[in-house]
Amino acid sequence: MxxxxxxxxxxxxxxxxxxxxxxxxxxxxxxxxxxxGPSGAETSYAQLVGQIDAVAGALADRGVKVGDVVGMLCPNVPVFASVFHGILRAGATATTINALSTPEEIVSQLSDSKARFLFTISPMLPQAEIAANEVGIDAEHLIVIDGAEGHPSLxxxxxxxxxxxxxxxxxxxxxxxxxxxSGTTGKPKGVMLSHTNLVANVQQCRPVLDVEQxxxxxxxxxxxxxxxxxxxxNIALKKRARLVTMPKFDLVEFLRITQDHGCTYLFIAPPIAVALAxxxxxxxxxLSKVRVVFSGAAPLDTALAETVARRLDTRVAQGYGMTEMSPVSHVIPPDRMDIARGSIGVPVANIECKLIDVETGEEVLAGxxxxxxGELWVRGPNIMLGYLGRDDATRESLEADGFLRTGDIATVDADGSFFIVDRLxxxxxxKGYxxxxxxxxxxxxxxxxxxxxAVVGAPDDDGQEVPKAFVVTVAGAExxxxxxxxxxxxxxxxxxxxxQVAFIETVPKSSSGKILRKDLRAR
Incomplete structure (x- = not known):
């Protein structure tokens, strides 16, 4: 342990x-x-709380009760915080939908979660309307944040x-x-996270994520x-920091906003680290005001992290988590410069974990x-309640004693620093290896x-699995x-x-930066 x-x-x-x-x-x-970020428009904490309370009251007036589910199909804009926390303030459950979802994917999530309302923005209204009509959400319950004829607005x-x-x-x-x-290994499942799960993870991260006022x-x-x-x-709001939002990634806009707004803390996924390097x-x-680049959502290679640190003259760290853990379980603390940048760091407060040999089922011991x-198993107050309507999947992931089987293979060194090897x-x-x-x-x-x-397993002429690389070359490279x-x-x-090698234009990735290997296998 x-x-x-x-x-x-x-x-x-x-x-x-x-x-x-x-x-x-x-x-x-x-x-x-x-x-x-794009316009520079500002929202104070007083305005934010006022909007949250007003959204909660308006939803209650429209019949939203404790336990009702409200969908959100919205990119990173400041009013996301007002709507999201307004839903929770009303006692409802927010099911947040990937902004890149197809109508079919939106239908699947709204139907599975039994959402009664849906918030979106006008550029996403076409796919939102298709999905809402399919699941029986009428025009009055489809709220277009920035306004659209026939629908309530924020x-x-x-x-x-x-x-x-x-x-x-x-x-x-x-x-x-x-x-x-994320569905990187199959059909997406609804992850039930309680208020305590969310509160706990903010508290657990306070000593190790040094976001300041x-x-x-x-x-x-x-x-x-x-x-x-x-x-x-949530962590930035608890620390009373300033969040500068970007609705979508564009490298030039990312750099401009970082420069013009004097951003000091960059949370990224590894694909952005590749660009920075x-x-x-x-x-x-x-980018001289950037004091920390923090990577998550997928493993960050040590050499890549060190290249970014040297190029930007800043601290680069990473952490580890899963949706099922609300999400953080491991982080490289700010005062532990001795930990290799390729490590996911140490367990955050209130966390217990163990490594289980995937062949024998025995615990792996530190030396x-x-x-x-071994497969990383984690227990703590941030672990999900289970998967919505999927008792079978919950039993496969959650042990009776509260440990979550992460499906990730990790090692731990003598100093207690963990390293993700890969996903189980x-x-x-x-050939057995x-x-x-x-x-x-x-x-x-x-x-x-x-x-x-990106690399996946692919069949060879004999039907045996071999490593196949999908490669994106630098522009003009031969x-x-x-x-x-x-x-x-x-x-x-x-x-x-x-x-095997295939050359492609882009590596398909989820919005959180994970490689969508199932999409590559489908090719």
Whole structure:
């Protein structure tokens, strides 16, 4: 059993609204909470709380009750915070939908979650209307935040000036949010996270994520994903920092907003780290105020992290989490510069974890060096209640004693730092040997002519699984399959060689930065 080096935090029995906002001071209320990155429009903490309360009151007036589900199809704009926390303030459950979802995917989530209302923005109204019609959400229950004919708008809700309802529920068992797992290994499932889960994870991260009141946090990673929801939105609001929102990723706009708004804390996923490390345009922008680049959502290679740290002259760290953990379980603390940047760090407060050998089922023990690999199991107050309507999947993931089987393979060194080797279900079995795609991907990214890469298991002529690399080359580069395979072969054990190569324009990834391997396998 491995435990956190930090003392346990007290987890208050509060709703996420009360936890975040009940102790706002007069000085806090005058601070800027959110800035729209593209336009510069600002929202103070006083305005934010006023909007949250008004949204909660308007929803209650429209019949929303404790336990009802309300959908959100919305990118990162400042009013996301007002609507999202307004839903929770009303005692309802927010199911946040990937802004890139197709109508069919929206239908699936709305239907599975039994959502009664849906919030969206006008550019996303076409797909939202198709989905709403399919599941029986009428025009009055489809709220277009920025306004559209025939639908209520956020302005309409705020104009009611309704008093927020008095609601009562057990924060430990009441579902606050219902995000859906990324589906990188199958059909997305609704992850039931309680108010206590969300409160706990903010508390657990306080000693290790050093977002401060004067920080300007770039909010590019989507709020609809649990990483953005907890690590950006909720932690920044609790710390009374300033969130600078970006609705979608564009490298030039990312750099401009970071420069012009003086962003100090960048939360990113590894694909953005690749751009920060390799793209020549970085030199054209002043990123000197960036004091931390923090990566999550997928493994960050040590060499890549160190390249970013040197190029930006800043601290680069990463953490680890899952939707099912609200999401953070491991982080590299700010005072632990001795931990390799490729590590996911140490368990956060209130966390217990263990490694289980995938062949024998026995616990992996720590030693004087790096441990043997094993599946990471985690227990703590941030672990989900279960999967909505999927008792079978819940039983497969949650042990009776509260441990979550993460499906990720990890090792731990003698100092208690953890390293993710790869995802259990993504391991390639080549002639009985286990090959970790992430290891080969990190190696491929060291090639000067490769901009991005992904590796999956693919059948050879004999129907046996072999490592296949999907490669994105640097613009104008001349590179062939043999050269890629030779590059890898010189640097790995024989069973880890790349046996097939395909050149593609982009590596498909989820909004949180995870490689969508099932999409590559489908090719």
């Amino acid at each position: 491995f435990t956190s080096p930090f003392p346990d935090e007290i987890i208050p029995a509060l709703s996420i609204y009360d936890f975040l906002f009940s102790d706002l001071t007069a000085a806090d209320l005058n601070r800027i909470a959110l800035v729209d 302005r309409d809700l705020l104009a009611q000036q309704s008093t927020p309802p008095e609601v009562s529920f057990d924060p430990a068992t009441h579902i606050a949010v219902l995000p859906y797992s 004067d920080d300007r946090v770039l909010a590019l990673l989507p709020f609809f994903h649990i990483y953005g929801m907890t690590v950006l939105l 390799k793209h020549p345009i970085i030199e054209q922008y002043d 004087t060096g790096m441990s043997e690999p 279900k993504e391991l390639i079995k080549y 286990q090959v970790a795609p992430a290891e080969l991907e990190a190696l491929l990214l060291t090639h000067p002519l490769i901009a991005d890469a 590179l062939d399959e043999d050269a890629v395979m030779a590059f890898v072969a010189k640097r790995v054990a024989p069973h880890k060689k790349v046996r």
